[in-house]
Amino acid sequence: MDKLKAMDTFVRIVDAGSLSAAAAGAGQSLTAVVRSLAALEQALGARLLNRTTRRIALTDEGRVYLERCRRILAEVDDADAALSERQQQPSGRLTLTAPVMFGSLHLAPVLAHFLQLHPGLRVDLLLVDRVVDLLEEGLDLALRIGTLPDSSLVARPLGSCRxxxxxxxxxxxxxxxxxxxxxxxxxxxxxxxxxxxxxxxxxxxxxxxxxxxxxxxxxxxxxxxxxxxxxxxxxxxxxxxxxxxxxxxxxxxxxxxxxxxxEPEAVAVQWLFPHSRLLSLRVRAFVDWATPRLAERLSERVA
Missing domain, CATH: 3.40.190.290 (D-Maltodextrin-Binding Protein; domain 2)
Structure with missing residues (x-):
């Protein structure tokens, strides 16, 4: 069994929400995906997913293993990127979330500009006024305003607002x-x-x-x-x-x-990452480029 390939298949299943969707997204047969997951679970001696004909759900063991798989696969991607043009030119899929109004007014225009500079990049922006679990939903990055409830995430200051x-x-x-x-x-x-x-x-x-x-x-x-x-x-x-x-x-x-x-103390605006040392090139490039531009928008005086 190719362990890295099996890990990748497992992550794809979770992100896609079903074995059949994961098979379609990876260009594999459903049988191959089922066998890969079964072989991985047998090698680990643990069930990773509870699955029925309609849905799948992570077990406790699967939840822990999913986070480790994401870390390992991110390291592999970074190692590959170091020997490719991706180190100079961000590409691939960038997934991030932000509050609805801030995302619409400020983040979306900055993202559009960044995409014009890097046409090989694709962006999925989730705008919701709730705290999103980055690991559960497979997101690279979050912009959050206010106190951080999850200390396991890594924060980078962006600015503040009153x-x-x-x-x-x-x-x-x-x-x-x-x-x-x-x-x-x-x-x-x-x-x-x-x-x-x-x-x-x-x-x-x-x-x-x-x-x-x-x-x-x-x-x-x-x-x-x-x-x-x-x-x-x-x-x-x-x-x-x-x-x-x-x-x-x-x-x-x-x-x-x-x-x-x-007026009370200003509220912090921050970037949040699942793991700072495993940031992909596209995430690092976007955060470094977008931070001063968004900070300037936040610093504009209120009448």
Whole structure:
């Protein structure tokens, strides 16, 4: 049995979601894929996949072995790339994920430019406002905003963004002048966008003073930022958003910034990798090229 080929087949099965799909993607017969998996499991003395006629699922042993296989195959790819033109010209498939709004506004244009420079590259961009398991979903890279819940991932700083409290001119006209202290917002009608503003109290801080906690009344919440922004623009309530999400609205006067001197600490924006020392050339090349361009976008001042 060719162990590396069997490992590759195993990873293909997991990524494809079925034995037949893996066989089609690899240009092999279904029989060959089944035999390869069976031989690998026999050699390891462990079942890697529980499979029925409709679906497959990783066993605990399979989950651990999958991560090791990805590492080994990535090392083999890197060794091959060192002796090929791929070391000078990124190529192949780059898979990454990012939050929906940041990905649409900033990451997608940067990716399009990078693809123009490297026509041998293919990109799969997954935009979701949830934490994606990079290993489970076979992704090379993630852009994440906020605290990192998984310490097993390797992070590289990209920049930061602020949490900005906003309201529409109509809301301010109906609820009096702009507040000068966070306490004026106690019980105010609030619009929520999930993630970093999931539904708890709002914390404000200024200088070395003690933080001020305010409990707003949530009247509208959504897991999609744009929906929450629409409600805020229409005067449903005030809302706290990340600076890049409201930059255009603030510049156009559709929203007004409240209590800028009381904004909490900036939120970190970071690249995340499964394994830093096993990054493929295409991942390293993209991150090195994209980081200063995205950092510049993040550093643009909020009105």
């Amino acid at each position: 949490r900005v409290l906003c309201a529409s001119p109509d809301w301010l006209a109906a609820h009096g002048p702009a507040p000068e202290h966070p306490s004026a917002l106690a019980g105010c009608r609030a619009v929520r966008a999930g993630g970093l503003d999931g539904g708890g109290d709002w914390l404000f801080s200024r200088g070395a003073g003690a933080p001020v906690r305010v409990a707003p009344q949530t009247v509208f919440s959504s897991n999609q930022v744009e929906a929450a922004l629409q409600a805020c623009r229409r005067g449903v309530g005030c809302g706290r958003f990340l600076s890049y999400q409201v930059r255009d609205d603030l510049a156009a006067g559709r929203l007004l910034r409240l209590l800028p001197d009381w």
